[in-house]
Amino acid sequence: MLKVTGSVVMPAALGLLPTTVHAAAGDGENEATGPLHRDELSLYTGPPPPSRVVEPEAGQLEQRVAALRQQLEPYAACYRAAYGEIKPKVQRVVRSGTEALAFLRNPPKDFYPRAAVIGFTGALGLLLARGSRVKRLVYPGGLVAVSASLYYPERAAAVARSAGDSVYERVVRGYAAVERMVRPETSSRDGGKVTDGDTRP
Structure with missing residues (x-):
């Protein structure tokens, strides 16, 4: 068993007892004064006055970097604008x-065989289109369009209808432009005379 003696406990207990502190006089003479408070000791003086921070002057490297940033600022603004448009x-x-990836992960029934047939007809069109560049464009595109219209007739009809409307509209615009170009020449040849068929408001 452990036996605790009084000599072991006493030094620890002495550290908890209050003690008095004596300070020496400033002129070197020992004077008997009363006990000092903790706030009166020189160790516990007030905080020093706040120090003033002086910013160092910019060196040559910092000045060059600042000048470079000012020169590159318009380019950075241009790239930001382009990024805003491209994003x-x-x-x-x-x-x-x-x-498209979600569609390919869960495709409709018979999608892959149809896509294979359409791709094969495009490759066949490339093989048949030897010679001119027009054939290289027309044959593969035409065969792919025909095979796709066999598998998807409703969509092919809608695409053909919209394409026909746009082609008709462009032909009418072209005809009107040609007519405007030709008519002033005929009216200038006639000397600006109005014929019976032409009525101007």
């Missing part, structure tokens, strides 16, 4: 890519 387009491409 929505990139987001649209990413969104369409994720939609």
Whole structure:
């Protein structure tokens, strides 16, 4: 068993007892004064006055970097504007890519065989289109369009209808432009005379 003696406990207990502190006089003479408070000791003086921070002057490297930043600021603004314009387009491409990936992960029935047949007809068109560049464009595109219209007739009819309308509209515009170009020449040849068929308001 452990036996604790009084000599071991006493030094620890002495550290808890209050003690008095005597300070020496400033002129070197020992004077008997009363006990000092803790706030009166030189160790516990008040905080020093706040120091004033002086910023160092900019060196040559800092000045050059600042000048370079000022020179590059217009280019950075231009790139920010271009990024603002390109970002929505990139987001649209990413969104369409994720939609296409989701479609390919869960395709409709018989999608892959149909896509294989359509791709094969495009490759066959490339093989048949030897010679001119026009054939290289027309044959693969035509065969792919024909095979796709066999598998998807409703969509092919809608695409053909919209394409026909746009082609008709462009032909009418072209005809009107040619007519405007030809008519002033005929009216200038006639000397600006109005014929019976022409009525001007």
